[in-house]
Amino acid sequence: IAGKGIANPIATILSANMMLRHIGEGKAADRIQAALVLFLSEKKNLTPDLGGNAKTDEMVDAIIRKISILR
Numbered sequence: 473i474a475g476k477g478i479a480n481p482i483a484t485i486l487s488a489n490m491m492l493r494h495i496g497e498g499k500a501a502d503r504i505q506a507a508l509v510l511f512l513s514e515k516k517n518l519t520p521d522l523g524g525n526a527k528t529d530e531m532v533d534a535i536i537r538k539i540s541i542l543r
Contacts, residue, residue, distance in 0.1 A: 477527040480519045482508065485535065507538035 473479050485504065492501040511517075517534035518524025526534070 477529065478520050479528050480521050481528055481532050481535070503542050504539060507535060507542050510542070511535050511538045 485508065489501045489504050492498075492504070511534060516524075517526040517531050519526055519528060519531050524531075
């Protein structure tokens, strides 16, 4: 999948989420986690491994939009 822009970014986002919790930023981590749950429940903008056809950057943009609405 290298260079194709189809990698699933969720593991990377969850790793960053764990780091936020570790450094005491639980509220930010909670918001990211809630955004991921909301994003996945809609089943849109998914990468091919999740049954979609979105590119990695499209999926990340969609997740960022979810984080933004949960402020």
